[in-house]
Amino acid sequence: MSAPTHRIAPSLLSADFARLGEEVRTVIAAGADWIHFDVMDNHYVPNLSFGPMVCEALRPHAVTAGGARVPIDVHLMVEPVDALALAFAKAGADLISFHPDASTHVDRTLQLIQGAGCKAGLVFNPAASLDVLEWTIDKLDLVLLMSVNPGFGGQSFIPSTLRKLERVRKLIDASGRDIRLEVDGGIKTDNIRAAADAGADTFVAGSAIFGQPDYRAVIDAMRGRLAA
Numbered sequence: 001m002s003a004p005t006h007r008i009a010p011s012l013l014s015a016d017f018a019r020l021g022e023e024v025r026t027v028i029a030a031g032a033d034w035i036h037f038d039v040m041d042n043h044y045v046p047n048l049s050f051g052p053m054v055c056e057a058l059r060p061h062a063v064t065a066g067g068a069r070v071p072i073d074v075h076l077m078v079e080p081v082d083a084l085a086l087a088f089a090k091a092g093a094d095l096i097s098f099h100p101d102a103s104t105h106v107d108r109t110l111q112l113i114q115g116a117g118c119k120a121g122l123v124f125n126p127a128a129s130l131d132v133l134e135w136t137i138d139k140l141d142l143v144l145l146m147s148v149n150p151g152f153g154g155q156s157f158i159p160s161t162l163r164k165l166e167r168v169r170k171l172i173d174a175s176g177r178d179i180r181l182e183v184d185g186g187i188k189t190d191n192i193r194a195a196a197d198a199g200a201d202t203f204v205a206g207s208a209i210f211g212q213p214d215y216r217a218v219i220d221a222m223r224g225r226l227a228a
Ligand code: DX5
Pocket: 011, 013, 014, 036, 038, 075, 148, 149, 150, 151, 152, 153, 154, 155, 184, 185, 186, 187, 204, 205, 206, 207, 208
């Protein structure tokens, strides 16, 4: 398989909520490939973040200086899933992923998202089994592996995620399909390369980027590690 093109997806969860539009524009100017949008409902996870109205308000800001659309990568940590997934498709999301344990009919939810014109992904918690992939991989655009328990930014990377990434990378390669493998939680400059070596091609980073004054310096350092 040819080397995957790496994507860096800063998570807005660690951005300044009082200046979200500006944060989106600044992090894109600093080299972000995707904008990761963490949706928490205080039910599936013990935290509450933002909804489709905020996504819609940010959509015009998620463009490059040249006007190219930058994908908004919506990570739904909500239960139930379907109604909010549709609301995010209408609000300008490009990719929508959800936790299969939060949907009663996973296959139907995937169809709903793709039928609304978005790419669809499944998200697996650190202790979640990957069994459902056997029956869904022929339909997926994205697999997202949580490397922390969902709900909060700024947690430490759980090392067993590396083994899990290796396993999913094999499944994706065997499928022959164009599926991105994203890792989310505790990604920093000093562990991004290990995640890439294990098979990840897309990297969510919240506190590592928004916790520093110079977003470009962090993103460049991450790309440097990926290229080395
Ligand atoms: C956690 C979220 C993550 C989080 C990552 O539930 O899904 O996207 O914002 O934050 P860091 O990079 O700080 O672990």
